[in-house]
Amino acid sequence: xxxxxxxxxxxxxxQRLAELMLAQHNTRALIAxxxxxxxxxxYPYMVALHACWMAGLxxxxxxxxxxxxxxxxxxxxxxxxxxxxxTLKGRWTTRIIVLPDAPxxxxxxxxxxxxPNYAVVIGEIAVLPLAFGMPVYAAVFSVLNALMLGxxxxxxxxxxxxAMFLK
Numbered sequence: 492x493x494x495x496x497x498x499x500x501x502x503x504x505x506q507r508l509a510e511l512m513l514a515q516h517n518t519r520a521l522i523a524x525x526x527x528x529x530x531x532x533x534y535p536y537m538v539a540l541h542a543c544w545m546a547g548l549x550x551x552x553x554x555x556x557x558x559x560x561x562x563x564x565x566x567x568x569x570x571x572x573x574x575x576x577x578t579l580k581g582r583w584t585t586r587i588i589v590l591p592d593a594p595x596x597x598x599x600x601x602x603x604x605x606x607p608n609y610a611v612v613i614g615e616i617a618v619l620p621l622a623f624g625m626p627v628y629a630a631v632f633s634v635l636n637a638l639m640l641g642x643x644x645x646x647x648x649x650x651x652x653x654a655m656f657l658k
Contacts, residue, residue: 493554496623499562500549503619506569507545513576514585521581526588530646534586537639544616544632552623561622568614574600575608583608587647589654606647609640 522528576583578599582590600607616636620629 495557496553496555499557499619499622500552504545504549507541510576511585513583517581517584518586518588521584521588521590524590526590529587529589529650530643531586533639533642533646537643538585540632540635540639544636547628547632548619548623551625551628552620555623555625558622558624561618565615565618565622568611568618571600571607572611572615575611587643587650589650591654593654595651606644609644612636613640 518526518528578601579596582588582593582596595601604610613633613636617629617633620626620632
């Protein structure tokens with residue numbers, strides 16, 4: 492049983508590291524095109540929150556059985572994550588980068604949600620611990636994530652409105 496939980500944790504860890512590399516690449520390219528970062532002051536706190544979430548799962552979840560229903564929900568969230576990244580292409584990053592004169596993306600999941608990436612993250616923060624049978628862990632990190640997203644989404648919405656106003 493332990494190899495299933497460790498395999499799932501290894502997958503999520505590798506995925507997050509790959510996403511950070513993609514985000515760094517896209518951030519550099521966006522900055523080179525004149526993009527401007529907004530909300531840099533809260534970014535380290537967001538990274539720390541996600542790192543603590545992942546580290547805690549590595550500490551508490553190995554050897555725990557994986558609930559198939561929650562694992563299936565997590566798999567659907569991964570498909571949604573890929574859809575968001577594929578829709579944004581080179582504009583996907585973990586930072587808030589405003590690119591002058593670039594229209595807002597309104598295709599893919601952005602037709603339905605204003606912030607589909609955050610919807611996926613909200614789901615993941617809760618669902619992965621639930622897959623390991625850890626509802627208290629899911630609740631604690633969901634509350635912390637909600638507080639972080641309150642800051643994050645406010646900063647992003649303000650930046651996007653300002654960028655659209657300047658056009």
